[in-house]
Amino acid sequence: xxxxxxxxxxxxxxxxxxxxxxxxxxxxxxxxxxxxxxxxxxxxxxxxxxxxxxxxxxxxxxxxxxxxxxxxxxxxxxxxxxxxxxxxxxxxxxxxxxxxxxxxxxxxxxxxxxxxxxxxxxxxxxxxxxxxxxxxxxxxxxxxxxxxxxxxxxxxxxxxxxxxxxxxxxxxxxxxxxxxxxxxxxxxxxxxxxxxxxxxxxxxxxxxxxxxxxxxxxxxxxxxxxxxxxxxxxxxxxxxxxxxxxxxxxxxxxxxxxxxxxxxxxxxxxxxxxxxxxxxxxxxxxxxxxxxxxxxxxxxxxxxxxxxxxxxxxxxx
Numbered sequence: 001x002x003x004x005x006x007x008x009x010x011x012x013x014x015x016x017x018x019x020x021x022x023x024x025x026x027x028x029x030x031x032x033x034x035x036x037x038x039x040x041x042x043x044x045x046x047x048x049x050x051x052x053x054x055x056x057x058x059x060x061x062x063x064x065x066x067x068x069x070x071x072x073x074x075x076x077x078x079x080x081x082x083x084x085x086x087x088x089x090x091x092x093x094x095x096x097x098x099x100x101x102x103x104x105x106x107x108x109x110x111x112x113x114x115x116x117x118x119x120x121x122x123x124x125x126x127x128x129x130x131x132x133x134x135x136x137x138x139x140x141x142x143x144x145x146x147x148x149x150x151x152x153x154x155x156x157x158x159x160x161x162x163x164x165x166x167x168x169x170x171x172x173x174x175x176x177x178x179x180x181x182x183x184x185x186x187x188x189x190x191x192x193x194x195x196x197x198x199x200x201x202x203x204x205x206x207x208x209x210x211x212x213x214x215x216x217x218x219x220x221x222x223x224x225x226x227x228x229x230x231x232x233x234x235x236x237x238x239x240x241x242x243x244x245x246x247x248x249x250x251x252x253x254x255x256x257x258x259x260x261x262x263x264x265x266x267x268x269x270x271x272x273x274x275x276x277x278x279x280x281x282x283x284x285x286x287x288x289x290x291x292x293x294x295x296x297x298x299x300x301x302x303x304x305x306x307x308x309x310x311x312x313x314x315x316x317x
Contacts, residue, residue, distance in 0.1 A: 001137055004042055004081055006073075006088035006097050009271035010118060011036055013133050014087065016272040017143055025081045027071070029228075032265065032273070042078045043071050043097055053177040053226075053237055071097050073105055083113045085136055120270045121184045121203050123192075123278075127151065129270065146272075153275050154192065157282050160289050161194040168220035168285060169251075170195035174227045174263065176237040179209040179244075182225070185274060186267055193282035194289065195221060215246045221285060222252040223299065225263035225277075231300055234260050242307050258307060259284050259299040 004025040005011040011030040014023050023036065027043040030036050046063075047056060047070055063070055088102045099117065106115045116136045118129045127147050134143030170190050172182040181199040182190075183206030190197040198217035199209065206227075214222075224241070226234045238260075241247065252258050261267065261284075266277035282290035284299035292298055 001084045002082060003085045003087065003137065004078065004083040004113075005030065006043065006086060006102060007118075008032065009269040010087040010089070010133070012269060012271040012273060013118075013130055014137075016146055017130065017134055017137065017139050019137055019139065022137070024083065025078065040077050040081060042074050042081070044074060046070050046072070053175065053240070057175065057178060073097050073101055075105060078105060079109060082110055084111065086113050086115045087118065087133055087136075088115065089118045118270070123154065123185050123188055123274060126185065126270045126274055130272070150272060150275050154278060157278055157290060158192055161192060161282065161286075164194040164286060164289060167194055167196050168257070169198050169217060170221045170223065170285070171198050171214055171217055171219040171252075172200060172223040172225060172267075172281075173214075174206045174225065174267075176224065176226060176234070177240045179211055179214065180206045180227075181209055182206055182267075185270060186225070189267075189274070189278045189281055192278055193284075194286045195281075211244045211246075214244075215250070218251050220251045220255060221257045221259070222250065223259045223261060223281065223284070225261040225267040227268045228264050229262075230264050231260050231262045234263065235306075238302070238307060239309055242309070248308070253304075253307065256301070256304070258302045260302060261299045262297070 001022050002024045003014055003019060003022045005014055005023060006027055008030045011026050012032055015033055023039065025040045025042040026036050028041045028045060047059060086106060102115060106113055114136055116132060120126045120129050130143055130147055134140050172186055172190055174180045174182050183200050183204050187197040187200040187202040198219055199213060224234050247253060261280060266273055266280060276296050279293050280296050280299055283292040
């Protein structure tokens with residue numbers, strides 16, 4: 001079977017299911033496992049490479065008004081690859097190739113490939129996505145083993161968290177300028193990790209926030225896992241975050257509990273590495289309870305100097 005993936009999480013699912021050798025095309029964003037970067041790219045982006053967070057947000061909102069995605073298919077490459085199976089998504093209206101464009105392309109391709117749409121909004125539905133792809137690719141037995149291993153890791157975190165009595169108030173942000181709450185599976189991950197998400201709601205989309213909402217919650221832990229941003233890229237927006245009114249007085253700043261996690265690799269991708277995301281978050285919230293598994297990077301805890309870039313700020317402990 002010749003498989004084309006139209007989103008990074010699908011690429012990771014395909015590879016996790018042992019189908020990497022059948023993967024013939026990926027998106028311009030697919031970067032894990034690292035070797036997939038050498039595969040033909042079947043998508044292009046309309047986002048300028050040097051766009052600021054505010055500019056990206058504005059562009060996204062403009063595209064939403066016209067129901068047009070920010071990514072488009074490279075039809076000639078897709079035709080040349082002659083896929084038997086295309087794995088895409090219908091969850092995000094902007095940040096992937098539009099469902100209608102994929103369907104139209106599939107109708108015109110030789111052999112009319114099977115199109116599988118993934119639309120998970122919770123951790124359990126992510127596991128169901130693995131099952132869906134496995135059924136389409138006829139690797140159901142192997143998928144059962146893969147999913148069970150992932151579920152066991154989640155259960156280990158859940159069991160350790162069950163004994164935690166001091167659960168901190170957490171706000172996990174998916175964007176800084178403007179601020180966005182977390183959504184879908186992320187509030188569930190916070191709860192499993194031993195925290196209480198103050199704004200995001202499990203199973204619901206992320207949303208634009210008034211900064212005052214964060215101030216009102218006064219989180220004891222603040223986590224930035226910006227959608228599609230690496231840790232390095234997120235750090236560029238920390239001065240914007242620190243300039244919001246009342247930021248220096250937040251409990252998380254006073255306690256030194258402000259973290260940045262690579263949102264591009266984790267949290268944003270509803271695939272196998274959501275379990276890694278859970279383990280990274282759990283270790284950040286309760287390092288004495290949750291060990292960091294080998295191979296998982298620790299969340300980056302920001303110092304006052306990193307937060308305020310040398311500004312004179314008086315904060316307590």
